Amino acid sequence: MKLTIIATTILLLTSFVTTAKAENMSHLRQLLSTKSCQQCDLAGAGLVTNNLAGAKLERANLAGANLSQANLAGADLRGANLAGASLNGANLTGADLRGANLAGTDLRSAYLTNANVSGIDVSAAYLDGAIGIPTSLGTADDFYKWGFANWQKNDFAGAVAHYDRSISLNPKFPGVYLARSMAKFRLQNDRGAIEDAMVAERLYFAQADREGTQVAQALIAKIKLASQPTDTNINPGNGNMVDFVTGLSSMLLKFF
Missing domain, CATH: 1.25.40.10 (Tetratricopeptide repeat domain)
Structure with a gap:
């Protein structure tokens, strides 16, 4: 009986993990093919140097994602979770970052010219070498x-x-x-x-x-x-x- 319960539990957990991964991969494919993935789970996604200009990523979970040198010019990142994400050297020119979570976000050497940064906190973000930092972002x-x-x-x-x-x-x-x-x-x-x-x-x-x-x-x-x-x-x-x-x-x- 115990072996049956354990086997069933393992099967359910395996099924859950597989489904979760499939959903995440589905979200990733959706983003890359349509540049539109609002509220998607893209945590930890590898998107280095990807062209995501104008992408619609409102309230997407991008925690820990690698977006180094990605082109996010004009992207809609309102309310997105970018905690711990790497945006090192990324192009965020004209991007909408209102309400985004930037705790621990790596924005070094990123391009922020004309980005909409209303209501965001960068006190725990890394901004050394960033270009075009809006005056409202710092003291x-x-x-x-x-x-x-x-x-x-x-x-x-x-x-x-x-x-x-x-x-x-x-x-x-x-x-x-x-x-x-x-x-x-x-x-x-x-x-x-x-x-x-x-x-x-x-x-x-x-x-x-x-x-x-x-x-x-x-x-x-x-x-x-x-x-x-x-x-x-x-x-x-x-x-x-x-x-x-x-x-x-x-x-x-x-x-x-």
Whole structure:
């Protein structure tokens, strides 16, 4: 009798698992063939580099799915569960992410330009290197942090873009002006670098931050010296100047 019960239980469990897998595969086939799979169970699905532009995935379960470098431009992901999913390098330009669950979601290097992100929480998501992050998704500190991550990767243009957003949220944050000055200098925008360093100097002075004021003044002097056409020994690629600018990175870390 016991053996019969055990055998029946195993049979039922096997049948349940097989059915569940069949349903998931059915959902996956539906998505790939029609680009429409609302409320589908696609948890853990492998969709790397797939072209899902304009896909209708409202309230779909994509927890743990691998969507790295997938094209999701204009996709409807409202209310989708993307917890733990990888969207590393994915194209989410113009995608609708309202109400999506992004807990632990990997959005590094993803493209988020013009994405609708109303009502989503990215505090537990990974956004380092993401492009076009809407201002509403972060604080001035967040954009400063993301900009510094770009700086560390020598992506100075990306760093400036994040610093711009940080300043738009908090125009009295001297550390961001100092950081943007350094990034602009590495982009050979000496005039912009000096202007930002001067703003940083004024803000540090107003805040009675002696160390910050002195660092900003030193940076201004170094950039002016480097921009002199008669001095061929100091330029953005010169070791001494690069070492000086890179050395200031330790000061920027204190704002994290």
